[in-house]
Amino acid sequence: MKDKTxxxxxxxxxxxxxxxxxxTIHESHAYIPIRPLYILQLHRDLFKRAGLSxxxxxxxxxxxxxxxxxxxxxxxxxxxxxxxETEEAIEAICSSYERTLSVEAVDPLIxxxxxxxxxxxxxxxxxxxxxxxxxxxxLLLYQNGYEVGKYIGIGKQIEKTKDVYYDVLQGADYGWHxx
Numbered sequence: 108m109k110d111k112t113x114x115x116x117x118x119x120x121x122x123x124x125x126x127x128x129x130x131t132i133h134e135s136h137a138y139i140p141i142r143p144l145y146i147l148q149l150h151r152d153l154f155k156r157a158g159l160s161x162x163x164x165x166x167x168x169x170x171x172x173x174x175x176x177x178x179x180x181x182x183x184x185x186x187x188x189x190x191x192e193t194e195e196a197i198e199a200i201c202s203s204y205e206r207t208l209s210v211e212a213v214d215p216l217i218x219x220x221x222x223x224x225x226x227x228x229x230x231x232x233x234x235x236x237x238x239x240x241x242x243x244x245x246l247l248l249y250q251n252g253y254e255v256g257k258y259i260g261i262g263k264q265i266e267k268t269k270d271v272y273y274d275v276l277q278g279a280d281y282g283w284h285x286x
Contacts, residue, residue, distance in 0.1 A: 187230035
């Protein structure tokens, strides 16, 4: 990735887009508010190189978290918020995050994963929700003085424990719609 090269396909363009957004976060995290507009801009930049029209827009089709069992049958693990609720839900989690941090009663290392869990329960985009959650985690950690992203790749750490990650996410979203 360090060498200058032209991406050969959509996957490589998406990797380059991820790198671009990660670099933006590394360089400008102090100037990126946690607001829906800025989340949309990061999502747009994530897909800009791939030329996909849905980059920078909230979902336009209902999405589900499905799992395929070893026998080939599928089941739905979680149903995110409906299309018409998405923008309001993202606004609500951003506002809640800011309010909670401003009170200084809860450690950011508790507030950050709560925000990310809420983000993943909303599942605001047609594609790229997992990548955006990792990028937002990096952004929030930086903004709260945790510069771990300079030393390790958060996405790589999540990938190593993907099964556990999804099991924990499923447990965390139990009853989410009911608050």
